[in-house]
Amino acid sequence: MIRFKDVSVTYAGATEPTVRNVDFEVPEGELVLLVGPSGTGKSTILNAVSGLVPHFTGGTLRGRVTVAGRDTRTHKPRELADVVGTVGQDPLSHFVTDTVEDELAYGMESLGLPPTVMRRRVEETLDLLGLTDLRTRPIATLSGGQQQRVAIGSVLTPHPRALILDEPTSALDPAAAEEVLAVLQRLVHDLGTTILMAEHRLERVIQYADQVAVLPAPGATPALGTPAEMMAVSPVYPPVVDLGRLAGWTPLPLTVRDARRRAASLRNQLTQPASAPKGRGELRDQPHATRSRQHPAPPELAGAHSLSVTRARIQALRNITLTITPGETVALMGRNGAGKSTLLNTLVGLTKPSSGEVHVGGATPHRTPPPALIRRVGLVPQDPRDLLYAETVAAECRAADQDAQATPGTCRALLSDLLPGIPDTTHPRDLSEGQRLTLALAVVLTARPPLLLLDEPTRGLDYAAKSRLATLLRTLAAEGHAIVLATHDVELAAEIAHRVILLADGEVIADGPAADVVTASPSFAPQVSKILAPQKWLTVTEVREALR
Amino acid sequence: MSEVPTPTQLHPAAWWLWSLSLGTAATRTTNPLLLTLLITTSAYVVATCRPTTPHSHPYSAFLKLALTVLLVRLLFATAFGSPLPGTHTLLTLPEVPLPHWAQGIRIGGRITAETLTFAFYDGLKLATLLICVGAANALASPTRLLKSLPGALYEMGVAVVVALTFAPNLIADVRRLRAARRLRGRPDKGLRGLLQVGLPVLEGALERSVALAAAMDARGYGRTAEVPAPVRRTTTALTLGGLLGVCAGTYGLLTAEGGAYGLPLLLAGLTAALTGLRLGGRRTPRTRYRPDRWDARACLVAASGMAVAAALTLASAQDPTALHPGVIPLVAPALPLWPAAAVLLGLLPAFIAPSPKEPS
Numbered sequence: 036m037i038r039f040k041d042v043s044v045t046y047a048g049a050t051e052p053t054v055r056n057v058d059f060e061v062p063e064g065e066l067v068l069l070v071g072p073s074g075t076g077k078s079t080i081l082n083a084v085s086g087l088v089p090h091f092t093g094g095t096l097r098g099r100v101t102v103a104g105r106d107t108r109t110h111k112p113r114e115l116a117d118v119v120g121t122v123g124q125d126p127l128s129h130f131v132t133d134t135v136e137d138e139l140a141y142g143m144e145s146l147g148l149p150p151t152v153m154r155r156r157v158e159e160t161l162d163l164l165g166l167t168d169l170r171t172r173p174i175a176t177l178s179g180g181q182q183q184r185v186a187i188g189s190v191l192t193p194h195p196r197a198l199i200l201d202e203p204t205s206a207l208d209p210a211a212a213e214e215v216l217a218v219l220q221r222l223v224h225d226l227g228t229t230i231l232m233a234e235h236r237l238e239r240v241i242q243y244a245d246q247v248a249v250l251p252a253p254g255a256t257p258a259l260g261t262p263a264e265m266m267a268v269s270p271v272y273p274p275v276v277d278l279g280r281l282a283g284w285t286p287l288p289l290t291v292r293d294a295r296r297r298a299a300s301l302r303n304q305l306t307q308p309a310s311a312p313k314g315r316g317e318l319r320d321q322p323h324a325t326r327s328r329q330h331p332a333p334p335e336l337a338g339a340h341s342l343s344v345t346r347a348r349i350q351a352l353r354n355i356t357l358t359i360t361p362g363e364t365v366a367l368m369g370r371n372g373a374g375k376s377t378l379l380n381t382l383v384g385l386t387k388p389s390s391g392e393v394h395v396g397g398a399t400p401h402r403t404p405p406p407a408l409i410r411r412v413g414l415v416p417q418d419p420r421d422l423l424y425a426e427t428v429a430a431e432c433r434a435a436d437q438d439a440q441a442t443p444g445t446c447r448a449l450l451s452d453l454l455p456g457i458p459d460t461t462h463p464r465d466l467s468e469g470q471r472l473t474l475a476l477a478v479v480l481t482a483r484p485p486l487l488l489l490d491e492p493t494r495g496l497d498y499a500a501k502s503r504l505a506t507l508l509r510t511l512a513a514e515g516h517a518i519v520l521a522t523h524d525v526e527l528a529a530e531i532a533h534r535v536i537l538l539a540d541g542e543v544i545a546d547g548p549a550a551d552v553v554t555a556s557p558s559f560a561p562q563v564s565k566i567l568a569p570q571k572w573l574t575v576t577e578v579r580e581a582l583r
Numbered sequence: 584m585s586e587v588p589t590p591t592q593l594h595p596a597a598w599w600l601w602s603l604s605l606g607t608a609a610t611r612t613t614n615p616l617l618l619t620l621l622i623t624t625s626a627y628v629v630a631t632c633r634p635t636t637p638h639s640h641p642y643s644a645f646l647k648l649a650l651t652v653l654l655v656r657l658l659f660a661t662a663f664g665s666p667l668p669g670t671h672t673l674l675t676l677p678e679v680p681l682p683h684w685a686q687g688i689r690i691g692g693r694i695t696a697e698t699l700t701f702a703f704y705d706g707l708k709l710a711t712l713l714i715c716v717g718a719a720n721a722l723a724s725p726t727r728l729l730k731s732l733p734g735a736l737y738e739m740g741v742a743v744v745v746a747l748t749f750a751p752n753l754i755a756d757v758r759r760l761r762a763a764r765r766l767r768g769r770p771d772k773g774l775r776g777l778l779q780v781g782l783p784v785l786e787g788a789l790e791r792s793v794a795l796a797a798a799m800d801a802r803g804y805g806r807t808a809e810v811p812a813p814v815r816r817t818t819t820a821l822t823l824g825g826l827l828g829v830c831a832g833t834y835g836l837l838t839a840e841g842g843a844y845g846l847p848l849l850l851a852g853l854t855a856a857l858t859g860l861r862l863g864g865r866r867t868p869r870t871r872y873r874p875d876r877w878d879a880r881a882c883l884v885a886a887s888g889m890a891v892a893a894a895l896t897l898a899s900a901q902d903p904t905a906l907h908p909g910v911i912p913l914v915a916p917a918l919p920l921w922p923a924a925a926v927l928l929g930l931l932p933a934f935i936a937p938s939p940k941e942p943s
Binding site for chain 2: 125150482
């Protein structure tokens with residue numbers, strides 16, 4: 036269906052090809068997953084299928100890419116529109132019209148399909164994706180998961196034979212991600228659509244893949260094989276595979292169900308950690324756990340008291356009461372739109388509470404002048420680019436030193452500590468996602484705030500960048516920083532959080548030690564805890580240490 | 584080709600014609616009773632016919648704008664402006680003495696009932712016009728209207744639609760980035776803050792435009808059909824010639840001497856240009872999903888609006904005193920009967936237009 040024949044792509048101005056010797060075929064009706072660390076050219080390969088590389092992006096493509104027998108060299112993207120549907124990373128930048136129904140029809144209108152056909156397909160697609168109730172809704176009012184489904188629907192209506200998806204679930208909460216993946220599975224099973232998809236969050240998608248193409252390193256030749264084979268050699272793998280490798284299971288399990296069947300002996304071998312619910316504390320969080328036991332009332336760093344926020348007539352937060360103590364890491368979890376970002380924004384004074392109060396280090400955030408506030412609390416926003424204004428990394432660091440009135444060089448030293456090897460002269464927009472996040476983190480940390488907030492820090496990060504971030508945050512917490520992160524990433528939360536707060540509809544529905552809260556909820560439980568339940572293990576690292 | 588089930592929505596152009604006709608009618612009179620009647624008529628139709636999508640709130644925004652315009656007009660009449668020679672002094676504000684070169688401008692001073700009434704009539708006329716435009720927006724969004732453009736103008740229409748959805752995004756970006764300045768410990772207010780986020784906002788907007796362009800290209804935007812060369816040449820000739828004809832015709836109509844050739848030239852030009860557009864439509868193979876249909880009801884709705892406009896134009900020519908009640912001397916405005924009855928014609932859509940239920 037999709038055939039890459041010895042393809043190399045070199046972008047204008049680059050000395051090395053971004054991808055080299057790509058030579059594989061995606062057979063008709065299969066779901067092929069493209070995996071690899073960031074910066075290895077996954078998006079380039081995806082866009083080469085739709086012809087956007089090189090027709091739209093420029094650069095030189097050697098070799099040959101054919102889709103349904105059409106050569107992308109001789110066919111422009113618009114001439115491939117009837118056989119390939121492409122959904123990029125950000126569904127919002129994909130929408131041309133403003134309502135759901137029009138968006139679904141747009142592609143067919145461009146292809147000139149007769150009105151009766153269009154009408155029928157729009158109805159079918161609305162049903163297939165469960166969008167019937169939303170058909171007249173403006174797209175801007177939809178949630179992230181709904182928008183992603185509309186984006187997929189909008190490329191499905193022309194009945195393309197191949198579907199190209201770039202990180203379709205990375206911005207979604209676990210439940211919405213499952214919704215989208217269920218739709219994709221239906222397309223493959225019922226309609227025989229061929230799907231080529233890239234995704235960092237393998238724990239979500241690996242079980243749906245028929246084949247996996249691994250891009251091990253930038254410019255390396257990709258290898259294609261069955262998921263189990265490829266996971267044995269891949270540099271990126273989900274926790275279930277990690278656990279399988281640790282326990283020496285062959286073939287490697289890819290789903291929680293497979294792993295659970297094999298895990299009986301592992302469970303016996305592990306036995307329940309001595310102090311049952313505090314299993315994690317015994318392993319890693321000793322200092323914190325003992326500290327909080329010694330002080331019945333730990334010093335409060337920040338908190339909210341019956342806090343409510345109403346924005347545009349929607350109650351984003353209702354009656355929230357919580358306290359944050361120094362040295363603890365709190366994960367805020369919940370569906371898209373549950374109020375996680377609003378809570379973080381209220382803690383840094385970007386949003387005014389409509390009733391109740393919030394305080395950080397003895398000050399009320401929205402009444403504190405910004406220069407004083409950054410010494411108390413720092414937020415790394417969802418898109419770190421929002422924080423970065425300068426032309427080069429060096430200028431950004433200088434500006435941060437000035438803003439925080441720190442000794443010149445503080446920010447740069449921090450940055451080199453956090454992630455060595457970011458050149459001074461690069462434009463912040465040209466950094467990789469992980470590098471940009473680290474730069475924003477360094478900028479925020481320059482003012483040495485005791486409370487650090489992060490909004491969706493792992494969006495677009497590969498496993499390596501994620502584990503670097505986890506190590507970093509753990510070190511910061513050990514130094515006494517309190518960290519609050521809003522995240523959909525259950526594995527990250529399991530890895531570093533001491534405490535998890537679940538939000539739903541602006542209310543706190545659970546607040547307690549991470550091990551207790553996440554294992555109690557099927558959608559927020561990490562894979563390891565699902566496999567080893569009823570024992571309360573959360574991460575592979577814990578299991579590895581326990582087995583020693 | 585079999586018929587698509589009838590869309591339950593009226594053609595957007597009918598609503599725009601109807602609303603703008605009511606607006607035209609409003610410009611023909613300053614009689615507050617007639618103007619109020621016009622506002623009530625349009626408000627009633629909006630209340631019964633507007634679609635129930637959660638997004639159709641422009642009407643209240645336009646109402647607020649109209650009220651603001653009225654108040655500003657009254658405020659200006661009281662505070663500044665040249666006084667009308669009236670006899671009913673309401674109150675006297677302290678007057679700021681101005682040098683003689685500023686003659687004709689006045690700050691403070693005597694406020695007469697005549698000045699206020701005149702300002703009120705004038706403001707109300709403007710407010711009615713705005714409310715009518717608001718009604719058009721509420722009944723059929725401008726994007727729907729743009730979708731009804733002929734095929735040859737389609738790409739221009741898409742550009743406008745994209746621009747319309749783009750502006751709100753840009754504003755949201757500016758807000759978000761200005762707020763983010765707080766996180767760097769910089770004040771988030773003031774002009775400097777706005778200037779500093781300018782570049783990142785533009786960079787972001789540019790990135791998004793490029794992404795959108797890529798998405799549109801990948802979805803088949805701009806696919807063209809093969810058109811034989813003679814047709815292509817005829818299209819160009821007709822469009823260009825038509826536009827020239829329209830220009831010359833308009834010039835002829837506006838100048839004193841050109842009365843004879845003006846109108847025919849304008850009409851010929853228009854016909855040629857429209858034919859050109861139609862032929863040009865062949866180049867795009869696009870079809871339209873659930874196109875709005877121009878049916879009998881659309882005709883009636885548009886006609887009812889135009890009847891109101893025509894009646895009031897006629898009335899203002901025949902009976903100017905009734906439609907422009909005097910201010911000096913101050914008289915109570917009377918309701919001219921048959922123009923008022925004509926305005927009520929505008930209510931017709933409320934009875935014939937489809938019910939505002941969402942198409943299911």
